[in-house]
Amino acid sequence: MISSSNAYKNQLNLNAISPKSKIVVDGVEYLGDVIKDAPKIKHSSTKFIGTFPVKTVNFSIYDLENELDFENKEIEVYKGIVVNNSIEYLKQGIFIPRASDIKTNISERTISFTNVQDRTQLLETAYTSQLDWNNNQTHTGLEIIQEICTRKNITLKNTDFAFADYDFKQPNFSETITDRGVIAAMAEIGGEIAIFDSNGELEIKSKYNTNHTIQRKKYEKLSYEKLITINTVVLGRNGINNDIVYPETIETERVEAKILDNPFVDLYREEMIEDVAEHIIGLSYTPFQIDGFVDGYMYELNDSVTIVDKNNNTFEAIILDLENTSRIKSKISAPKQDNTKTEYNLAGSNKESINQVKLDVDHINQEITALAEDVSENTRDIATVTQTANQIRQEVNRTEQRVEDLADSIELFSVDLAQENLVISTDKNSKPYNDATYNINYYGYFKGTQITPSVSISGSQTGITASSDSTKLMFTVSNLTAIANKTFTYDVAFSYTDTDTGTSYSVLKKVMVTLALQGETGPAGQNGADGTSTYFYVRYSKNASGNPMVVTPTSETEYMGVATTTSPTAPTSYSAYTWSKTKGAQGIQGPSGEDGTSSYLHIKWSEDGETFTPAEDGVPEGKTPARWQGTYVDTNPTDSTVFSDYDWVDTSIYVQEELNGLQNEINQSNANISDIRTDLHNNYSTTEEINAIQSHNEESINQLKEEYATLQQTSNQVQIQIGSILSNGVNKITTATGYTFDENGLNISKTGTEISNTLDNTGMYVRRNNEEMLGADTTGVRGINFWAKKYLRIGTNSRLEDYKTTRTGCFYVGGDN
Structure with missing residues (x-):
C-alpha cells in the first residue's frame, strides 16, 4: 500500500473526493492546467505467484510552445486529494516513454502517451553474470538478484525475500533468459511476485496485509468466489510426465501450484521441493473483482485488504490487478488462476528418480520410436519402443471404444445451488426480527443445457415454511413464530426425465439452516455532555474586510459575513465574521468572431452512455434528462442524430469542495484570463494559434468548475458557465448536505427532515413541514411557541x-x- 498521512486516509472516508493529477519530469512539475487527460495506470499479474508484470500509464498533455521532450526520460506520476486546505500527492510510479509510445497532435498542440512502461522494461535484456560457479561453488539468492540490480543501477527495496539466504548450486539458465526472467523465477519458488513499486524500487513481494477495509459505499459492483488455498506443490518440466509432487499423499482434494522449467530448481527438484513447498503451501487467495472503486490508486499488487459486500459480510482479498478506468474510479481484482492437473499416479515423489521420454517420428515408414531414459542414483538405462501406423490405429480404435464407455458413465443431469447454507437472524427467543422470505436460486443442467427440473423438499421445521418455484427455493418466516431448532437441514430432491429416451434422473442436495440469535444487552453508555445552543448571524459589507457592515444587503454590498456563536446577541465587531465575496468582478471582453457566424450548443441525454433516451409523450429522442449528458457546438441549428458527435459526461459523479476556497479560485482564474488575453494580443495572430490557446485553458476552467459545481460539464459548458459567473457572480452555492445560498437567500434544510431555515433580505424564517414556526422581519418577531x-x-x-x-x-x- 502506498504510504500516506493519517489525514489523507481520513479524508478518503468522505463520500466524495476530487483527485488531482501531477507529473514530474527533470524536476519540473506539470499540474492539471496543462494535463489534458489525467493519467490512467494499469498493473496486472496473470498468476498468483512467480510473475514480474509491467506497469503502464496513458495520459496526454498540452504543448503550446512545442518545447516538451519526454522521450526516454523518467516521468513520475502522482495522484492527490485536498487535505487540510492543501493537496497531498501520492506517487504512483516512474515511467519511461519510448518513441513508439508518443504521438504529437500539431493542430491541437497536445502530446499523447500510450502504454508507457515502468522500469520493468530496463530488465528485458539477456541475463549475464560474473558469478563463479566452478568447483561446485554456491551463491545466495540475494547475491544473484543484487548483481542484476547493481549492473542496471536499480535499487533493491527488500533483501529478505524468501530465498535471499539460500545457497544455490549452479542454476540451469537457458541461453535466452532475461534479467526479468531470472527475477521472476526467484519470486516463483518463494511464493512471491516481483514489481517495481511506486518509488521505482525493485521488490520481490509476498502478501502484504494493509489492515485496510474497503467499505460498500466505496465501489459500484462486486463479484467474488470461494477462498482457494494451495495444499500441493508440483515441480515439473514442460512436455515431460515426470513431475515431482509434495506432499506425496494427502487426504483432501489437491489444490496445486505447478512450477515448470524453473532454472533454480530444474536440476535439483528432489533436493529442493520441500524448501519450495515451505513457502507456497498454505498460500490462499479469493478470486474477486470490484468495479467503480474510488480509492484504487492507494494500493499496489499483492496488497491484502478486507472487503465488505452488500450484505455486510467481509472477506480477505489479495489485489493482483489494478486499473484506473477514469479520473476518479478504478477496477481492482484477483483473477481466477488457470487450473493445472497433474497425473499423480505418474508423478514421482521427492525421493524418486527422473524419467525422460523422447519421441522420433518417421513419416516415410509410418513409425514412431519412443526413446525412454531412466536415470537413477547410480545407473542410466535407455530403452527403445517402435510402433507402426497399424498398431497405432488399433490403439486408437480401442481408445474410441473406451471413450464411448466413459461417456455412458458421465453425469448427464446436475443441479447447482446459489448457496447451501442459510442464516436467519432472530431475537434471543428464536423469533425472526421481520416477516421475510429467503430465496436460494438453483440451476438445472441436462447434457450441458440448462433445464427446469422438478423439486421436492423434505423436512419440516416449526417457524419455517419451505416451498419452491421454477427458479428458486423459498423459506418463509414470521416474526410471530419461534423457530424450533437452531441448526437443521432440508433435503432437496431434483428430478428430470429425458423426453427422448424416457430415462429419469435425480440429484439430492442439502440446505443447512442456522439461526443467528441476538446477543445479551450490553452495558448502558455514559451520558452525553449537556447541549449548548448555537446562533448563526449574517452581515453584509461593500468591503472585503467587512468594515463597515450592515444588517440588510444593498446593491453595493458585494461581501457577506457569517458568524456562529453561543451568544443570543449578534457580534458587533466586523472582525468576528468570516467574509466572502458573493458577486464576481466584471468579466473581460471576449474576442471578436472571424465572420460573425452563429454558434449553437446542442445537448442530448442518455440513460446508459451508449444510446439516446427514447422519444415518448411528445418529447423528442435524446431530450428527456437522464444520467448521461452529451454536448457539442457547431454552426448548424439542427441537433445531430449521431450519438458519437456528442461529448458524453456521467452527471452522477458529484464533487464536494470547501466553499471558503471559492473566492481564491475565482481571483486566480481572473488573473490567468488576464494573462492569456495579454499573451494573445502580443504573441498570437492566427486563428489556429488562438484556438490552441483556448484549448489549452479548457482543462484549467474545467478544474475551476469542479470546485464549486455539483455536476461535471463538458469544456464548452464550463466556458459558458465561467463567463456567466465572472460577469454576474455566483447564482447558487450548494453543499453536500443540501444547504443552498442563491438569489432567494440562505436555505438550511436537509432531505427527510422537518425543519428548514431561510435567511433573505426580508428577514429570517423557521418552518416545520412548510408551516412557519418563527419569523423575524420588518413587522417584528412572531412564533407559534416561545x-x-x-x-x-x-x-x-x-x-x-x-x-x-x-x-x-x-x-x-x-x-x-
Whole structure:
C-alpha cells in the first residue's frame, strides 16, 4: 500500500473526493492546467505467484510552445486529494516513454502517451553474470538478484525475500533468459511476485496485509468466489510426465501450484521441493473483482485488504490487478488462476528418480520410436519402443471404444445451488426480527443445457415454511413464530426425465439452516455532555474586510459575513465574521468572431452512455434528462442524430469542495484570463494559434468548475458557465448536505427532515413541514411557541420569569441590566 498521512486516509472516508493529477519530469512539475487527460495506470499479474508484470500509464498533455521532450526520460506520476486546505500527492510510479509510445497532435498542440512502461522494461535484456560457479561453488539468492540490480543501477527495496539466504548450486539458465526472467523465477519458488513499486524500487513481494477495509459505499459492483488455498506443490518440466509432487499423499482434494522449467530448481527438484513447498503451501487467495472503486490508486499488487459486500459480510482479498478506468474510479481484482492437473499416479515423489521420454517420428515408414531414459542414483538405462501406423490405429480404435464407455458413465443431469447454507437472524427467543422470505436460486443442467427440473423438499421445521418455484427455493418466516431448532437441514430432491429416451434422473442436495440469535444487552453508555445552543448571524459589507457592515444587503454590498456563536446577541465587531465575496468582478471582453457566424450548443441525454433516451409523450429522442449528458457546438441549428458527435459526461459523479476556497479560485482564474488575453494580443495572430490557446485553458476552467459545481460539464459548458459567473457572480452555492445560498437567500434544510431555515433580505424564517414556526422581519418577531428557559425580557425595563413552583414573576429591572 502506498504510504500516506493519517489525514489523507481520513479524508478518503468522505463520500466524495476530487483527485488531482501531477507529473514530474527533470524536476519540473506539470499540474492539471496543462494535463489534458489525467493519467490512467494499469498493473496486472496473470498468476498468483512467480510473475514480474509491467506497469503502464496513458495520459496526454498540452504543448503550446512545442518545447516538451519526454522521450526516454523518467516521468513520475502522482495522484492527490485536498487535505487540510492543501493537496497531498501520492506517487504512483516512474515511467519511461519510448518513441513508439508518443504521438504529437500539431493542430491541437497536445502530446499523447500510450502504454508507457515502468522500469520493468530496463530488465528485458539477456541475463549475464560474473558469478563463479566452478568447483561446485554456491551463491545466495540475494547475491544473484543484487548483481542484476547493481549492473542496471536499480535499487533493491527488500533483501529478505524468501530465498535471499539460500545457497544455490549452479542454476540451469537457458541461453535466452532475461534479467526479468531470472527475477521472476526467484519470486516463483518463494511464493512471491516481483514489481517495481511506486518509488521505482525493485521488490520481490509476498502478501502484504494493509489492515485496510474497503467499505460498500466505496465501489459500484462486486463479484467474488470461494477462498482457494494451495495444499500441493508440483515441480515439473514442460512436455515431460515426470513431475515431482509434495506432499506425496494427502487426504483432501489437491489444490496445486505447478512450477515448470524453473532454472533454480530444474536440476535439483528432489533436493529442493520441500524448501519450495515451505513457502507456497498454505498460500490462499479469493478470486474477486470490484468495479467503480474510488480509492484504487492507494494500493499496489499483492496488497491484502478486507472487503465488505452488500450484505455486510467481509472477506480477505489479495489485489493482483489494478486499473484506473477514469479520473476518479478504478477496477481492482484477483483473477481466477488457470487450473493445472497433474497425473499423480505418474508423478514421482521427492525421493524418486527422473524419467525422460523422447519421441522420433518417421513419416516415410509410418513409425514412431519412443526413446525412454531412466536415470537413477547410480545407473542410466535407455530403452527403445517402435510402433507402426497399424498398431497405432488399433490403439486408437480401442481408445474410441473406451471413450464411448466413459461417456455412458458421465453425469448427464446436475443441479447447482446459489448457496447451501442459510442464516436467519432472530431475537434471543428464536423469533425472526421481520416477516421475510429467503430465496436460494438453483440451476438445472441436462447434457450441458440448462433445464427446469422438478423439486421436492423434505423436512419440516416449526417457524419455517419451505416451498419452491421454477427458479428458486423459498423459506418463509414470521416474526410471530419461534423457530424450533437452531441448526437443521432440508433435503432437496431434483428430478428430470429425458423426453427422448424416457430415462429419469435425480440429484439430492442439502440446505443447512442456522439461526443467528441476538446477543445479551450490553452495558448502558455514559451520558452525553449537556447541549449548548448555537446562533448563526449574517452581515453584509461593500468591503472585503467587512468594515463597515450592515444588517440588510444593498446593491453595493458585494461581501457577506457569517458568524456562529453561543451568544443570543449578534457580534458587533466586523472582525468576528468570516467574509466572502458573493458577486464576481466584471468579466473581460471576449474576442471578436472571424465572420460573425452563429454558434449553437446542442445537448442530448442518455440513460446508459451508449444510446439516446427514447422519444415518448411528445418529447423528442435524446431530450428527456437522464444520467448521461452529451454536448457539442457547431454552426448548424439542427441537433445531430449521431450519438458519437456528442461529448458524453456521467452527471452522477458529484464533487464536494470547501466553499471558503471559492473566492481564491475565482481571483486566480481572473488573473490567468488576464494573462492569456495579454499573451494573445502580443504573441498570437492566427486563428489556429488562438484556438490552441483556448484549448489549452479548457482543462484549467474545467478544474475551476469542479470546485464549486455539483455536476461535471463538458469544456464548452464550463466556458459558458465561467463567463456567466465572472460577469454576474455566483447564482447558487450548494453543499453536500443540501444547504443552498442563491438569489432567494440562505436555505438550511436537509432531505427527510422537518425543519428548514431561510435567511433573505426580508428577514429570517423557521418552518416545520412548510408551516412557519418563527419569523423575524420588518413587522417584528412572531412564533407559534416561545420557551424561555430562564426569563423573558420585554422592552427596556420589564422581565417575566419563573418565580416559584406555581408562580410567575413580573419585575421592573430598570437600566441596562
